[in-house]
Amino acid sequence: MKKLVLATAALALSAGLASADTVRMGTEGAYPPWNFINDKGEVDGFERALGDELCKRAELTCEWVTNEWDSIIPNLVSGNYDVIIAGMSITDEREQVIDFTQNYTPPDPSAYLALSADLDVEGAVIAAQTNTIQAAFVAEHGWTLVEFATPEETIAAVRNGEADAVLADKSYLAPVAEAEADLVLLEREEAIGGGVGMGVRESDGELKAKFDAAIQSMKDDGSLNALISKWEVSSTF
Known part of the structure; x- marks a missing residue:
């Protein structure tokens, strides 16, 4: 679905996910219906529902963190959270700085x-x-x-x-x-972009693999298409 990085991110810190007890899910919280802050002050929307389900399937304990869009990739790289799930389109430019899971929505017009x-x-x-x-x-x-x-x-x-x-x-x-x-x-x-995926640090291959498998399982059983249709964020797979 949406966004390119125009600034060069800092080098990734060596601190990886291996010792972390909780996976921190970074999102913008300002792009409904993808992600937004509800009346209770909580992250809500398509990506909240998706992220919670992916964490459940991957058997991960997750918490949500919000970050302004223009620094969302640098703050992933520097370790402020472990995953970006924020309506971020997979692009060649971004993949020079971070890795992406497989897409969880097709390209959104x-x-x-x-x-x-x-x-x-x-x-x-x-x-x-x-x-x-x-x-x-x-x-x-x-x-x-x-x-x-x-x-x-x-x-x-x-x-x-x-x-x-x-x-x-x-x-x-x-x-x-x-x-x-x-x-x-x-x-x-x-028609811009190649679909939306989760961004992870290049050093976090194990975490990427877990989320890839969880996304694929939702594609295989139809639950991802059901969630896409419920929130009307894009066409289905």
């Missing part, structure tokens, strides 16, 4: 949310969250890009006229379009 349905995006000002595959897509095409630290700020930029449209995962933008009559999804969509 990226969509444009705008004030006008007839907007020409190629001549418009497009907002995107910093360090995302959408920001990279706009930049690579030479269009006018404005970047923001959070998803909420990209939407606000369209509302207040700083941008003509926002490019993000369709699963994130569709509920916003339904809730706000002044904002519309454009017919044009973009």
Whole structure:
């Protein structure tokens, strides 16, 4: 589904998972329906439900940690948590810094949310969250890009006229379009990224293998597709 790293992460610390009693699951907590903070102040959403089930199948004790998106990979590498599960698309650039499990969703189409349905995006000002595959897509095409630290700020930029449209995962933008009559999804969509996976440190091959096996078991028994459909985050496998 979403995001590219634009800054170079620090070298991984040698402290691995072997001696840890608890696997710390790092997420953003600001990208519904993938991950968000609910009224109880707890991590919620598709990835909370998925992560809890994967930990159960892998026989791991897990706890949840939130981290801002722009430092989410460096803080994995430096040991602040053990896994990223945050709507992160698998990309070649990211794989130069961390490893990924197999994908747990197919690629999610990226969509444009705008004030006008007839907007020409190629001549418009497009907002995107910093360090995302959408920001990279706009930049690579030479269009006018404005970047923001959070998803909420990209939407606000369209509302207040700083941008003509926002490019993000369709699963994130569709509920916003339904809730706000002044904002519309454009017919044009973009196919970006190679699906969403869990990020782990390159030194944590054993942990990666455990989550790979758990993801595969959910694919095999149909429970992953059921969870994807429940939360409407992407197409099913």
